[in-house]
């Protein structure tokens with residue numbers, strides 16, 4: 388199969404390596420001519436993990452140069468998903484499959500509504516990877532990746548085909564019949580950790596060391612659970628606070644993606660994380676004052692950047 392990858396950040400490059408290893412042809416769709424020129428100076432990307440370093444040679448192009456896309460993997464930041472998708476939409480073949488792998492929620496549902504004819508899959512990953520240079524990736528840890536079909540296209544037999552092909556890319560990958568609760572679980576964890584690490588400008592584990600931070604986290608968790616309950620979305624089989632506590636502890640020395648984005652003056656995903664939660668709460672008639680406050684505080688931090 389030929390895959391195009393939109394969003395050549397850490398997860399996009401990790402998947403480029405996985406796909407090439409599984410025998411697929413891969414084309415990276417790069418953001419602009421500068422990035423493409425940089426890639427072409429020394430084509431290829433390297434992935435380093437405990438087993439050593441491997442080099443891969445995907446092709447690279449720009450959105451406007453794409454002709455026919457059969458399989459599209461979107462690994463942009465959540466706030467860039469829709470515009471990135473629109474930049475290649477006209478190149479998608481009639482039977483194209485789109486797989487969205489990003490934090491937060493909103494863009495997935497918007498794409499399904501806007502393009503009911505497309506097969507849209509979405510997933511959530513806890514794979515740990517970071518770039519040391521533009522095309523040099525370190526795979527820090529192997530997490531869990533869950534993928535399922537979002538669009539209500541159940542009659543298409545090729546869906547199960549696609550699931551089998553995905554499993555061949557990565558045998559650890561989990562195919563879910565219902566992906567929405569999976570996306571909500573990741574959203575819930577991100578609502579509990581990301582805004583607070585941005586507000587306190589701290590590592591994930593430093594949220595657990597202070598009573599006031601733990602209390603704030605617990606309040607956020609309670610509200611997220613109320614919204615999920617009201618919408619009949621099953622979260623975890625134990626309180627969200629316990630689950631989030633463990634994630635913050637396990638990833639204790641990490642800086643969350645939101646804390647990093649704010650520190651590096653990049654746009655952040657607050658609207659697709661806490662913003663999405665607050666919107667869903669409004670629709671479900673649930674009040675979420677702590678999350679609303681966190682949303683406003685992080686929006687304030689984002690505005691300070693400009």
Ligand code: KPL
Pocket residue numbers: 490576577580581591634638641642643644645
């Ligand atoms: O997903 C994350 C993120 O940083 O976006 C967590 C779970 C908080 C780990 O850092």
